[in-house]
Amino acid sequence: xxxxxxIITGKIPSILSPRPLGHVLRLLVAIVLTAYVLTxxxxxxxxxxxxxxxxxxxxxxxxLVVADRALMAYRWILLLCPIDRAxxxxxxxxxxxxxxxxxxxxxxxxxxxxxxxxxYGLSQLRVAxxxxxxxxxxxxxxxxxxxxxxxxxxxxLAGEGDxxxxxxxxxxxxxTTLLAMAAGSIVFSERAAALAESMMRIVPxxxxxxxxxDLTRATRAYGRYHRELFLVLAGSVGVQLLRIAQAYCxxxxxxxxxxxxxxxxxxxxxxxxxxxxxxxxxIGTSQAGFVWFFxxxxxxxxxxxxxxxxxxALGIVGNLPGGLLYALSPPRKTxx
Numbered sequence: 001x002x003x004x005x006x007i008i009t010g011k012i013p014s015i016l017s018p019r020p021l022g023h024v025l026r027l028l029v030a031i032v033l034t035a036y037v038l039t040x041x042x043x044x045x046x047x048x049x050x051x052x053x054x055x056x057x058x059x060x061x062x063x064l065v066v067a068d069r070a071l072m073a074y075r076w077i078l079l080l081c082p083i084d085r086a087x088x089x090x091x092x093x094x095x096x097x098x099x100x101x102x103x104x105x106x107x108x109x110x111x112x113x114x115x116x117x118x119x120y121g122l123s124q125l126r127v128a129x130x131x132x133x134x135x136x137x138x139x140x141x142x143x144x145x146x147x148x149x150x151x152x153x154x155x156x157l158a159g160e161g162d163x164x165x166x167x168x169x170x171x172x173x174x175x176t177t178l179l180a181m182a183a184g185s186i187v188f189s190e191r192a193a194a195l196a197e198s199m200m201r202i203v204p205x206x207x208x209x210x211x212x213x214d215l216t217r218a219t220r221a222y223g224r225y226h227r228e229l230f231l232v233l234a235g236s237v238g239v240q241l242l243r244i245a246q247a248y249c250x251x252x253x254x255x256x257x258x259x260x261x262x263x264x265x266x267x268x269x270x271x272x273x274x275x276x277x278x279x280x281x282x283i284g285t286s287q288a289g290f291v292w293f294f295x296x297x298x299x300x301x302x303x304x305x306x307x308x309x310x311x312x313a314l315g316i317v318g319n320l321p322g323g324l325l326y327a328l329s330p331p332r333k334t335x336x
Contacts, residue, residue, distance in 0.1 A: 026279050033284030037291050038305060045302035049254055050309070057253035058310075061246050065318040068242040073098045075142070075235040076118075079135045080127075081228045082221040089125040096325055097121035103322030106281055106315075115140055134219045142229070144272070146236035150244070151268030154261070243267060250310045256303050258294065266293040286312050 038046065077094050089097075101121055105114020115136040122132040222229060248263045270289040274282030290308035291301050299307075 030279035030284040033279065034287050037284075037287045037301075041291060041301035041305040045300075046305050046309075049302050049306040052255065053310075054253045054255070057249045061249040061253070061314060062317070064242050064246045064249065065314060068239050068246070069099075069102075069318050069321070071235050071239050071242070072102075075232045075239070076135065076139045078228055078232050078235075079138050079222075080131075081225045082134075083127060083131050087127070089122070089127065093125055094122075097125065099319075099322035100326045101322065102319045103326060106319045131221075134221070137219065138222055138229075139232070142233050142236045143239070144275070146233060146240050147268045147271055149237055150240040150264070151272075154264035154266075154268060240268060240271070243271065246314060247307070247311055250314065251307055253310070254303060254306055256294075256299055256307065258297050258299055262294070262297045266297070269293060281312070281316070283312060 073095060076098055077091070080088055080094070097118060101114045101118035104117040119129075119133045119136045122135065123129050244260075244263050244267045247267050248260050251258060251263065270286060270293060273289040274286050276285055279285055287305055287308045290311070291304045294304040294307070295301060
């Protein structure tokens with residue numbers, strides 16, 4: 001058995017084991033939803049919009065992708081602060097894990113697939129499973145919080161004429177906020193952490209009970225690192241702003257006349273929709289989200305669909321360096 005740079009060794013964890021039915025269903029949802037939205041948008045019209053793309057704006061967008069990937073790597077590495085420096089893997093190994101996991105996440109059906117691969121890769125670098133999983137969960141949690149912050153700002157700046165479905169947006173942000181507050185309470189509240197641990201004791205499966213308890217304690221450890229959490233949150237907000245700027249530049253490339261404020265309001269909500277594990281890599285849900293939300297601002301369905309295609313494609317392009325790292329990493333033999 002071989003592994004590349006310690007990221008994949010031995011047997012794949014059960015959480016990543018193939019589940020054909022679930023994979024097929026997610027793929028089917030992605031295909032059906034995309035086909036439905038594309039049909040309504042008129043395929044010929046979408047091709048016409050894509051055919052007039054301004055490549056100069058695409059070049060600007062690619063530079064923004066480089067910036068957001070660097071910032072994403074920085075915030076995750078900063079979240080390894082609870083791990084003792086002597087036991088923390090070296091920076092090159094961490095970067096390899098981060099970028100290869102983002103590449104792997106492109107092909108996994110759940111939106112959190114890349115997170116699972118990252119946690120597993122970190123555990124293969126001799127980091128305990130609790131801190132390894134806690135680091136990616138905190139990264140995801142603070143990412144969602146940053147989307148809520150940016151979304152709230154965008155909502156406050158949007159005029160009544162800019163947002164026909166303001167109530168739905170408020171409800172979406174409010175519901176996600178409640179979930180984020182519940183998750184964050186485990187980090188900053190001893191009582192909430194104790195409650196979570198007590199709930200783990202009633203889990204009938206011993207392995208899951210042990211994993212849940214270790215994960216709760218590892219997550220609770222972040223309560224001592226206020227400065228690092230603030231920096232990660234600030235970096236996460238920066239990532240969201242970069243993604244909004246990317247969408248805006250893609251809109252300019254397609255000659256969409258919507259102002260930046262429209263993107264500031266809608267993109268955070270679309271990103272939340274793309275996190276839902278219903279399809280592969282947000283395909284289908286992103287198309288529906290772009291067409292529905294931007295349609296509220298007067299953007300044509302063909303333009304919005306084309307924008308969604310470029311936005312998803314841009315994310316895939318941003319993940320390609322991880323594939324290159326994996327391909328160029330020499331296999332390393334592991335003990336049987």
